Amino acid sequence: MVKSIVDKMKRSFGMRPSEKDANKIYLLILVLFVFVGSYVQRKSLYVGLIITEFGIVLLPVVLFLLFKKYDLKYVLRFNKLESKHIFLIILIMICGMFVSSFFSILTNYFLSKFGKIPIPPISAASNIGGLIKQILIVSGSAALCEEILTRGLILRSYEMRGSIKAVVISGLMFAVLHLNVQNFLSVVFLGCLLGFLVHRTDSIYASVLGHFTNNTLVLVIQYVSYNVSKEISPKPGTLVKMNIPFVSVVVYAFIALIAGMFLYILLKKLIKTTNPYIIHSTTTLSDDLRILLQWPILISLLIFLAMIILELLGISGSSYYMKVVKFIF
Template identity: 35%
Template structure:
């Protein structure tokens, strides 16, 4: 196993740095010109293409590296159900951090694009759900996770999830992606298939897009809801956020328990294969210098976080 050619931690961190640089240069530029086409370019050119080129350049087996293995219909369906059930937990994690942030001032939460018509809904489903689900999973649960597996699968899942959260470069949407990254990473490792992560990611984002579309339709049919929403905004930010945190905390406590039962079904189905994989797993000592590329992306995130915190205080 030690002689088998595979990705290293340094490879994962280098690509992460490359992705961050491209995201804040080319990605920012194309998204300013046109948000929808810019997001498509960001996903396929900045996020999907680099790991494929990197793998080809190192002459690695792309199928083994990215875990392009089949997943059964049963497990695919369970993954979709687990994702829906963990959605409240991701929202809870985000609102919890935002509740803490609201203690220092008023929040300026970025609004995600939502569909107001069927055509917009289909476009957003392709851009935000399908494209992001494929491209980001190849980058994080394919390339990054594989690079970190030298440190052990548990550490690989945790570290790749944290990097996934930080890659959003947004305090308002930091903890949710980390929670989802943990879920997707675990499911990919458990099923040994990147398609588990893709299914989960597509379902999660698709659920968010669909929810936004439905809320827009309901607000058009019931205009009085807009008045209620305006009244809700008048509540102190910290109280509004705390209320949301409590609600989603209670909901997620129930749904996560149900999701765990579904996870146990997948584990039971694959217990023989998993035991074989675990017996073959070999951890390799990783040198601290391999994490050097993360210093630069960390600095970038800190700068963005400081800007957002200053904005919150100024709105206070």
């Protein structure tokens, strides 16, 4: 009860960043991500990832909040995560990973019909040392920095439209930030799931843990698969023709269905053991769609569409792909 009153007081005194300001920071990060992040990652993948996450994603958010003198603990939800929820969140993310994997393989199944699919930029680790390095850099930095942006600043800025709407909007903006058509649906799902965890627990640490768990699971699975098969993978970024049988999609769908059932049960348990302050929607769908007309979001979408078209050109084997890549980079 006291927490709800304090929350209402903070909203009345302007303790929540505006959507417009959050959108401007988001656009800045997206532009830096495209032109600076991609450059430093091509020079050195892991050093580039650290620069991207901490220098491009995290730093603008922190500087903005400090400059505007916002309460970082309130805006970013630096609230204690109850110990009883830690293991529950890990289980939720394990189930969620199988569901998101289905969206990924389904997307790649259709993309493979149009041409060659690019190999992910992060290849499987060949030894334990390499795996630990990947977990620290890939899982750790992304879990911290990207969550502070999306489930911190953006989620808090948009929640006056309604708690659930804010979760969905932050999930969509999270997926757009990845600029990847192959994993778009998968990342939207994960983004919304992570947002829901933060909404229910009122703690950014819930999504940091969830994000870290998901990324680490993927890296471990890649590591195990590589060391079991001992097959030499193509160079990251290489376009290869993938033959994804439809039966694989069906099998993944079945696994995702089972995982989804367990996920539902786990989320129900989370709901029963949490009591968040819920903001009910005060906007119509047409009001929410007007977000797309806000100039920072509109420019962000244009950048996203341009990068997706470029990616699709590469998959289709268009001769314009390399010309555009050389012109931009």
